[in-house]
Amino acid sequence: MFRMTSSDARLVMFLFIMSFTVLSTQTGPDVHLKTFCSNNALNYTRNSAFENNLKIVLKRLPSITSLTGFNYTFFGEASAEVYGQALCRGDVSSSACRTCVEKASKQIFNDCISRGEAIIWYELCQVHYSFQNMTSLSVYAGKYLDRDSKEKSVSDQVHFLKFSKYLMTNLSNEAAFNPFNMFATGKINFSRSKTIFAHVQYTRDIRPHECLKCLKSAITDLEGCCSSRKGGMVLSRNCNVRFELYQFYNVSKHLSSPTSRGRKWKAGKVACVVFIPITVLAIVIGSCIVFLRHKRRKETDVERSHLALLQELANPRGVTITEEGQFFYDA
Known part of the structure; x- marks a missing residue:
């Protein structure tokens, strides 16, 4: 029977803690990177219909985003309509995604009070809301x-x-x-x-x-x-x-x-990016040269055959037919 010594137990515990630490660094608590509250957007008043709709949109985002990694939703009508979007980094788990979006949604609401548009970035996700349809907003602003x-x-x-x-x-x-x-x-x-x-x-x-x-x-x-x-x-x-x-x-x-x-x-691919097109170009040029030479040689042979035929027609030779039906050209 195998018995675990105290040193073995400490080693197992150390490995367990290390593996948990690595997993936590990749899918654990997220880090806030940046918040952008737009100054160009229409501001809203506190306790307005827009603010109430914004709260509903931000509350909707985490659940669906955690399942698909992305969510785009909207709520409200006319000037009180709010559009919301959430994106999780493609390598995180569903639970980590949901936790991140929930955290980001709360912070963006507090950081950008009364702003009609804002976006917040975390290490593992981002949340964006606006008073206008964001699918038409593809202008880059890094x-x-x-x-x-x-x-x-x-x-x-x-x-x-x-x-x-x-x-x-x-x-x-x-x-x-x-x-x-x-x-x-x-x-x-x-x-x-x-x-x-x-x-x-x-x-x-x-x-x-x-x-x-x-x-x-x-x-x-x-x-x-x-x-x-x-x-x-x-x-x-x-x-x-x-x-x-x-x-x-x-x-x-x-x-x-x-x-x-x-x-x-592969590092070698960097060189191949330059080498491969040159090699392909050389092969294409070489193939074209061989094809043109073959075509020219074939045309020359045809010209020679035509010339020989014309010479024979200009100087016909006599033909003798034997009783057995065989043909002989006269010299």
């Missing part, structure tokens, strides 16, 4: 985080930018045409000991080409603020992008898409 400027710089900035941009571009193309949760994660080794981890995501109320446009703008802003730093994030109304030198997402908790799990991009 938001930086104060912590981006505090990130340390990398040593080889040119090399780092090339690999990070390659990774983010590929993830954007993958997310834009992902029919599930419009979310993609991935990583790439840019040195023997260092790896870039990244994620991109957009809300599900915009079309793929609008998604790509939003993500490209966000990546451009990300390059402007953080191309030489060890981490960065850009937030917007419809899309978010982020990269770090550590794995900040959970590859085993994607909400609804088996295809959006973290992908590892």
Whole structure:
């Protein structure tokens, strides 16, 4: 019979605590990133019909969002109508999603009292409400985080930018045409000991080409603020992008898409992006040369056959027919 010693028990307890700690960092209590209360929106008065409708919309968001990862709803009529939207990061569990949206909904109401439009971002989710239909609001307006400027710089900035941009571009193309949760994660080794981890995501109320446009703008802003730093994030109304030198997402908790799990991009692919088109072009050019030479040779042979036939017609030879029916050309 196996007996567990006190040292074995301590080891098991240590491993259990460590595994719980790792899980908590990925799906546990969320962190508030930024709140934006619009100054251009129509303000509402306290205890008005708009405020009551806003409370109803914010209360509706958590339950459905926790099941699907995204929710868009509205309530009210005419000038008191309120539109609400919630999005959870594609790698979090349903319970963590619900907890985040509930927390964000309470905070956005308190932070932006009397504002007719506002959006709040957390580590794992975002909540947005407005007095107007948000499906028609696809104008990009990226938001930086104060912590981006505090990130340390990398040593080889040119090399780092090339690999990070390659990774983010590929993830954007993958997310834009992902029919599930419009979310993609991935990583790439840019040195023997260092790896870039990244994620991109957009809300599900915009079309793929609008998604790509939003993500490209966000990546451009990300390059402007953080191309030489060890981490960065850009937030917007419809899309978010982020990269770090550590794995900040959970590859085993994607909400609804088996295809959006973290992908590892090979460093060699960066070179292939340039090498493959050149190789293909060389093959195409070579094939064209061989085809043209073969065609020219064939045309020459046909011309020769026609010339020989004309010569024979111009100088006909005599033909002798034997009794057995055989033909012989006279010399």
